[in-house]
Amino acid sequence: MSHFHIYSLPIELLDTLTPRNLVSEPRPRSPSPQPVASTSTTGSRACNVCNGVTFVDVEEQRAHFRSDWHRYNVKTRLNGRQPVSELDFSKLVDGLEDSISGSASEDSDSDDSDDAVDALISKTTRKSRSRSPSQGPKLAQTALAWFHSPPATQLGIYKAVFDSGVHQSDYLSELKGMQTGGRTWAMFMVAGGHFAGAIVRVSRGPEDGDNEEPQRKNKQKKPKPDTEVLKHKTFHRYTTRRKQGGSQGLNDNAKGNAKSAGAQLRRYGEQALRDDIRNLIQDWAEEINACERIWIRASGTNKKIFIDYDDCVIEKGDGRLRTFPFPTRRPTQSELSRCLMELTRAKTSHLTEDALRAQDEAYLASLPKPKPVPVAAAPAPEKPKPVKLSKEEEILREKWARLLEMVSKGRLEPLKSFWDREGENLGGVNTSIPEWTGERRVTLLQVAAHAGHEDVTSWLLETLHADPTVDVPLAKGGEPEDNDSGEASDSPKPPKGTSRTAYDLARTRAVRDIFRRCAGAHPDWWDWFGAARVPSALSKEQEEEREEKKKVRRKGLKDKVKEREAKAKTALEPEPEIKPAPQEKVRDPTGPRKLGGASGAAEGIAGLTPEMRAKVERERRARAAEARLNAMAK
Template sequence: MSSNAFYHLFSLPRELLDTLVPRNLIYDQDQQDANEVIDDRAPQAEGQRACNVCLGVSFVDVNDQRTHFRSDWHRYNVKARLSGGKAVAEADFANLLEGLEDSLSGSESSSEDGDSDSDAVRTLLSKTKLNSRSTSPEGKRAVPQTAISWFHSPPSTQLGIYRTIFTPQPTSASFLPELRSMQEPTPEGRKWTLFMVAGGHFAGVVVRVSRPNTLPDQGKGKQKKPMAEMEILHHKTFHRYTTRRKQGGSQSLNDNAKGNAKSAGALLRRYGEQALRDDIRGLIEEWSDDISASERIWLRASGANRKIFIDYDGAIIQKGDARLRTFPFPTRRPTQAELSRCLMELTKVKVTHFTEEELQAQDEAFLASLPKPKPQPRAATPQPKASEHKPEKLSKEEELLRDKWDRLIDMIKKGRMEPLKAFWERENFTFGGVDTALPEWIGEKAGTLLQIASSSGQAEVTAWLLDDLHADPTIPLPSRQNQNETDADDGATGAGTAHRSFKTAYDSAANGAVRDVFRRSAAEHPDLWDWFGAAHVPSALTKEKEEERDSKKKERRKGLKDKIKSRESRAKDPSPLRGEVVAESPPPNVSNKSGPQKLGGAPGSNEGLVGLTSEMRARIERERRRRAAEARLKGT
């Protein structure tokens, strides 16, 4: 048998299919520990036709082998191995039959139906109680399942097929009868449907994956062409603009997370999503007959895109359809070429050629690489107080309320005014008013919504809370936060702040813009709250004061600009007066008692620093140190 042989899933050779046995030694969670099964195996008989379940029995021809596979002895050994027991020899099996009180005549004769068990086999399995040999939970290893189920054909051929192709079964041994039934031809052939959608790209195909048993009539005198294994019946690809460029994610996900954007690009992406959904559903309606006749429907779609295919009025593919499958391997952008690659990957049978010794060595190496099972804790070991630390189980109403609180605080901190107003108008009765204290489980240092907006530096939200909702600015911060901040203020300001024994929303303002909001509200609503007492607002900010402050700022900026311009002009064009002063200055070696001879005066003298700013004093001090260092270097 060639190592490069290619097998199609629905056209396996009969001589190979008859010799297949499931190789589920280490890939089945319910299987007995693999080391025990390997030790039970006897050396395989030489030759191509042999049974590796019944202790290496060999056969002369194919008919003898088929007769053995239908016998009660072989079926008993298969059931015993799957249940974690040991295979028995033919003589031992005969002794077991003789020991049965209600043995049935003809139990050793072959049956025409190889898939049904005789009463003798069922009685033997029930009496031997094979399941009692299973390992304890402490010693059982968690063996991971793979995407491919393997079958073995003696002496050295293995076939691998993806598990998702089969109907879900408890063990991989149940896949073998289904694999054999797949080789039987159907009148119109077997059909598969494959859909992919991601990033606005869509690709779909309906393909006949097996040949029909009746070929079309090509007329007299025409030579019949060999029919391909697979035939594409329908295919379609298209693309819509739904994804935000260089940012990822669809527009609908962005709208759900941050609210509806109002840009032109957002409108185009929303239109693209609607058009993509309509195009796909129209295509499904057009292919409805072939999709309904498909044995498998392969779908690659995210949670949001999955609703395009199922769960809508008049949907052809219903939710929970047993034919639905996902691709068991990574896929790329939905294109026609990618669908063809995935189709070939699913229908192409994987073939390996390992001997029994090599397979046994692989199993042992794999089992050695598995982590050892962790010991299960005893019932008496937990401390009596362990149950007190378990998180409380919340009801659906409490979980919904907590989610609403989180959304509200998040919108306030981020300054999302439009979603915040709509959310508050819809859910304000849920929170109990604008001045309701925040729940302790939130973990915020602030105590009210106004305090959160003020400490987050959101001036617009603060103005909305004060002017529209009339939030109370006199409510103090929580006691723990007040204690920490009051201690620091007492050490700095002394007894002069005795009236501020607690902090308010104004005291926790993050910037000047938020403080101006409080002052404006105090000017607009002077009788609403005790602004200058309990709210700690220093003064009201009227429009006249604000205009006066702005004009002073403009004059100050203008004066600074004039000074800068004058300095630049003097630097470029020195005045004659300045030159005369420099020329008439006394020489350095002449002593002048009326003033200092060096920049900044004599060392250690502060006479020349009178009237200078702190910046100029620092520059003079640096000059002194530089000259002192130069003098020391010259002296050395």
């Protein structure tokens, strides 16, 4: 048997089946109501949602369907929880702050009542979530439930066939119970103006074959089909533009009502299609009420054709409603037959137990690992909020910024004018530079000495009497912040860890001489040779003596240059010509000659500067060229 009908499986096969679902079992939902077969439209009726409550007549049943209790149970079942009784519902209403109406009048469908029911649903949902333990990562669900039969047979059945309240672990017992009793389904499809509907028998009861005529002798009995179409209907209306897609209603909602003749026809087609489907459902109302499942394939807007309208046969929260768990094509009678076959035929595969075990291990290995529980991190330290400055503080900061800019760039004349106007207000020349300026030095003298501006340093020392003994601030490690003193100073470098002064920050000899000159001219102003770390004073006589030494040094250099030039000139003078002996072979002056002259020529240019050597070499080559021209002229 290559195909198995899910409602007529062999007993031998059922006894050997075991569930194949390993993980990712969905949570149980409320059980689907059992269909109530009604033989007449005037008999007793029951609500399949509200625990089978019965009604005397149709009017009472319709009034119940409009009540808040029924609508609450419908939404509760859609969320996977059990419906409540009318007494429990009253207690829930009493505990809710918002009052909702329990009347069965037409006003019960108002927006206020819907909002109250939604609020009650939200409240109960939050409570159930807070009581439920934390779950692991949500795993993907498949549309099929698989069963295994040793040694190598697997059956797959769509989960939508089972009752919605049955847990996945109970699918096997549910499957065994599906093998008895007659069952009918209602199947509807609508798309693009096409409609197809059918009432089908998917399982025959024992009474279905009792009224058949007795077979003649020696005539083979025809096998009964697994499924049978009891009623079917298809029709089509013009609702969509050719090669455009989308219904006219959707286009009107998005862009407004079109005024073309085609648009009017499509609107009429949509209305006619809706009326035809609802009239057909009304005609099949008795059969639909007796169906076990109601399968509907429709888009969001087309679903309103079947449910959620006055005097509708199929209620919005009906537990029998299902959607096709696989893709479908254009609604036709043949497509309904294909979908019926797909739903009622079990999928088969043939894998050994070893192959199934390997498949399970691969699946478990592919599951995402649970994320580690985040540990509450220590609160980050709050960033200091920027202090709002007053107008006076902003002006003061602006003045300090201008002052430091003029000192660091050596702009002496603007600095003098600014200091005459603002010097006293800023605290004098020896005041410490504020930390909020970002300057690493402490005084203006240190800034000027480090920048290397001689005139600004001299003005600060001579005119403003800036203090040269203030220490340079040390870094965190105990070392000075400024270690780039530039040229080598004539003062000894301070040992590590000791303080430095403005003199130590000077990068050039000229700036350091200003400190020494001021120390020699005004020795009583500061402790120049101690706290100021100036190595020695520089008097006018010392400067003259240093200049004299420079002149002597320059004169000696000039004399050496003159001696070198004289030696080079002597080396360039031509040597006396010596006539060769008769027996000696005279060298052809036009023949090849060695570049660079005689071998002793290198001794004549020894000790010369590169410029003099190049000059001598050019003279030699010129004389050699002149000699060759004279020989050719003879």
